[in-house]
Amino acid sequence: MRRTLVRRIPLVLLMALTSLGTAGAQEWNTSPEELWAALARAGGAESFPSAEGVVVFDTREVDVEASGLSRTVQHTLRKAITAAGARELAVESFPYDPLSAAVEVLRCRVFPANGGVREVDLATVIDGLDPQALIYWNSRHKSVPIGRLEPGDAVDLVTRRVGFTYALLDGDQGADESRFVPPMKGHFYDIVPFWSSWPVVEQRYRVTIPLDKHLQYQFYNGAAEVSDRIVEGRRVLTFTMRGFKPLEKEPGMVALSDVAPKLLLTTATDWKAKAVWFHDVQEEAESFAVTPELKRLADEITAGLATDEDRIAALNHWAAENIRYVGLHMGTGEGYTLHPAAMTLRDRGGVCKDKAGILVALLRAAGYESYPAMTMAGERIENIAADQFNHCVTVWRKPDKTTVLLDPTWIPGVREMWSSREQQQEVLMGLPAGADLLTTPVSPPEKHPLDLAVRSTLKDDGTLEGTLKLVAEGQSDAALRRLYRSRVRSEWAALDETMLTSVDPRAVSLKVTRSDPDDLRKPFSMEIDFRIPGYARTLEGGSLMLIPLAARDPVGQAMHADELALSTKPIERRYPVRIGCSKLVRLSERMALPAGAKVEGLPEAVKRDGSGRLTATWKVVGGELAVDESLTLTKRIFSPEEWPSLRAALESFRKLAETPILITFARPAKEKA
Template sequence: MRFLFLLLFISCVADIKKEHVNVILKQKIIERVNSDGTSERETYNLIKIGDKENAPNAITISYTPYFNEAFIDFVRVIRGFDTLTIDLSNIQDNPAPADLGGTIFWGERILTLPIIDLKENDKLEYKTILKGGTWLGPMSQESTLKKYQVPYSGYFNYVELFEEFNTPIKEKEYDVIVPKEKDIKYQIFNGKIKVQRKEKGDTVHYNFKGENIKGAKYEPLMGSPYDNFRKLIVTNIPSWYEVSRIENELSGKNLEPNGYVKGFTDSLLKDVKDDSEKIKKLFYFVSDIRYLGLIEDEREGYTPHPPEITLRKRSGVCKDKAALLVAMLRAAGFKAYYTITSVGSRIENIPSDQTNHAIVAIVQEDTIIYLDPTIGQGGRSLLPPSEWGQEVIIVKEEGDTLREIPYFSIEENMEKISIETEINNDTAYTYFKGYYTGSFDQRMRRRFIGKSDDEIKDELLDIIGLKDCDLLSFKIQGTKDFTDFFNINVQYKNGNIIKIKNLKMFKPFSCGYIPWFFEYGFSQKKRKSNLKLPVSGYFTQETILFGLEDSVISIPMDFFYEDSFVKLSLASNLEGRTLNIEKEIIVKRDDIPVSEYNEIYMKVKDFERRKEGWVLFISY
């Protein structure tokens, strides 16, 4: 009897704990789509408050004047048998904060209705309405004639997530009502969603429903929610060729060089003869233009500004920088194209506007060269390795298909360290060389740009992992010198030898260092989402020369593991008074699935224990 009571008590406590989280009891979205691609979107939410500290403190909805408008229809708090209606006269209509660190503001606004003093077990009930385009619309002459705009006139498409961080969803419905002549297609990803389709007169009604969806937990390097969460894509765009063609209609007029851009390009390339050097010269110039959103019209939006504006103001966002680079490359005789992609998440193979970024493609006879003057800013590589494998749509008058940027060799995204140390009595004299390509090159240049000599010394001490050593000399690659990848050369002496009578201990650099993203990515034993790591390589070659009076008695233990995702290797070889240590950490694929993670995790933890590897030697 006592045991039964204990079980009931534990069960009750567990239930109470489960209740201490906010739960979306019901979310109902009705999207009424018009033949021109605009829509009216009603969103109803019923949320049970289980976590008072993290309860919503406001109802918000964003909109962009001219392109859409927003309303908060009603807000109620159900508390026991009472229903409290929130006064809508307290709605605030304010400019939205600028995106990306204050660099972009195109007139977006936010309606905000403060909600105060929600209590546990309250139910928050509200409905919002958004009329117009579901995406920010284009700037065009047509804008003066129509109240609402969508980027792709006559087409509707949307990506709807059926999952949220930390918030379970008991029931979610997304209804789409479309004209029969504008019927949609859809795809479901990362889970199950029930679907019903009914024809009613001149319209088609779709009901998409998800039930009992657990709140997602954040995990290190899990990638975008759009790659991990249960999601639905609906669209009536017929093909990727149509996406490419429409993008050309919107942006094409702002991709051609006028006289000013042509003259500037000719001047910039005056003494450059080689085509590859011309491409680099133009790329580094445009990439150095500051990232800042320009407001040239009260209806800013989807298309890039004319290249001359970006060139004269030396400012622009990704679309502007890409358009300027395309124009300058065309002025120099290259077959260059404006290209759209998605940063941070994949593009699913269903024709729709899933993009959020613009880059450049140069089409040659047997290859395509991709360049990104925005994310690639400050680095030597024309395309940052973070974009390897991304899907892209090259914008052409005749249209184009969905393509994938190829992966390149590990050598193009690596950190390579060479170390020579000579131990003399109780002091180690070290010559350290670092060579960095790809994203490592870009990160290093940003780390040193604009730094004084004293600040550079501090950075170098942090890189070699010693704060108490004496720097004897150093030389670093100029942060704006792109003739080679970034490299550093440092000479230092280090008294970091631990002595216990005649027994001495020295810790090699190779044993101690693990790239931050590797430690962070493998920081938990189990995962529910795939691990996203950059395809990259880390290599060290270290030579330690001991004195004539030294006798080495212990060296770091070897380690080797390799599969189709990673390679981990540490090898030590003692020949006479010389100890050679080689270490490799290679990430072969950027997406480690949950099914493979556990085995790799165990190997990584075993490998990380080599960080405590020491060399023991005795001096006579």
């Protein structure tokens, strides 16, 4: 497992905070006088000159039952400093899934800057459907229409939330709160961000839990004051941070949750126990039961294929291409329980867990051992068994017990079995005997090449004619296919043109030969015969000035590729930076020069090593300009220590793309004709 980039600070018992109690103690019944005093202590624009507002306090009181059911009362006092901050406070919204949680607004009051208190009528609270696309799971939100506010106004808000984040439903949607017992019954977890877009004077999180619950916790990316006490036969833990500011974001940085202070709590023993539970839930639900239809389908898909790898690939890509991504409310099992594979086959649609589940069933129908797995796309999973998942994938376990990860959700239009955009990502496999959390390895950049070769001829008048050849593999291949597959076929010819017009709008594609983006049997390739009138600028005296076409990475420009799009600021980074995938870009051009031409201004050869590697040479050989460049982006996530070499390689690569050369002639311009 890779070394974590996050500094973990042990939680030391520093002090016992006052007023310890349970979430039901209604400590939020604070008098207006006390709130006015808190606002005065917090200050305003003079204390927070660049902020739109300030969080005076954010307190959460969590009460956990023996069943694992939790109730949270959150009390916030926020003050607007600017007009933009006032607009942000004018409406408060609280998303929730009615199948797994309930939200109630207990109180809302406005403290105008000019004095007094205005009560917001709770009858005006709106319970509405969330805007939804692709996933239609009846998610909702409670909105509090606070009304027009002015700079200096503050909002005192108290809410109560019951339930959890993920749903494992039993079909009983009665009014009692027992339906909000978490899926891993008897267990509790929480993930608490200690960050905000506004400065925070104080944030406090307190959980009261039965003594027999073995609650583990860890604070990441910072430190907090901690109190751990026994009160009236229950364990009460309080975590407090004071006086923290918003993190300054950096272009291309990893998810905020990877670097900002956060608290994780769980009663689960370890990841192995979680993996066993996840496995058992699916088997008890018979999610992967092989029906005659599934068996027949598996036989049809694998017919005539000789090797295990070919059969697995065929089943994986069938699930990827034939189960459309759409989430509908299907009742039981909208969370950790995967829907029956027979249901997914019938509907030919589902989300990641449904695509993973039907692949498990198809693999089993074909005689292979297979299980589901959970992961977190886009964020790191910390090494404490709080539920940190948003994605489901598939595991093929070979007879020698080694495992291969498969992802039918992320590989439509991808020649891979597992998307390398998921490298350096944590996965928990739901194996019968459990499994530890693993981190997927770096995918070698050589598996994701983008090879562009130009054979061109420069005319005396500055016209450039020639042929561009392109071959890609891995995620470079996938990125090109994605350009086409996201559009209707009638637009593909126009898209072909952009491979050159992205660099020069005068470019004319005379003939285009391209592989079918829907055919995954061979790497994506393209060949374009082109003509670009006036590509080279004619200077006084007949000299020509140009930048070699290949050096400008025209296909990379058309794709808005990382090697051109990733910001090279700041010079030094505090946080890791993330790109789409490791990558190898090879650019070459052989340009036949006009007779008698002499080339001036050739850049020196470049060689840079490290997390970003670049070799480049421009030279004249036998009447031809020879350009060769190779840029290697070695991984997907780079540490701050690796940033300088990556940045240097990118800047050098981009500088070459902007470096003009001068073509002069030994004879007078009037004799060139």
